Amino acid sequence: MRPLRINIGCGATPTPGWMNFDNSITVRLARFPLLVTGLARAGIMSAAQVRFAGLARERGIAWADAAQGLPLQDGEVEVAYSSHMLEHLEPEGARAFLLEVRRVLRPGG
Secondary structure (H helix, E strand, C coil): CCCEEEEECCCCCCCCCCEEEECCHHHHHCCCHHHHHHHHHCCCCCHHHHHHHHHHHHHCCEECCCCCCCCCCCCCEEEEECCCCHHHCCHHHHHHHHHHHHHHECCCC
16 A cells, blocks of 8 residues: 555645645535536636636545544554645644644654
8 A cells, every 4th residue: 555645735736646635615615516617607606716626626635624633544644744724723723733643644654
């Protein structure tokens, strides 16, 4: 099995070959292309959000709130990467996020 590497809070810059997570509502909506089209036509989603939904669908970005828990097993991750995300969390959310990363990292990860 190939080592699991994850990018948490990837936004519109997922890392190729890695499992990419983001907690944007747009990532959740990306699974429903017809809904995205309808929301765009209704003026509820911007063109940028529609593009991001397409990217999320094409690149397999998964929805996850890392402060609430990642859909991964204990110790199954070799590398966890996150950039420009931690500063968006409240202190307790940041603590929960770091504990969750620690949970999924394998020893020496």
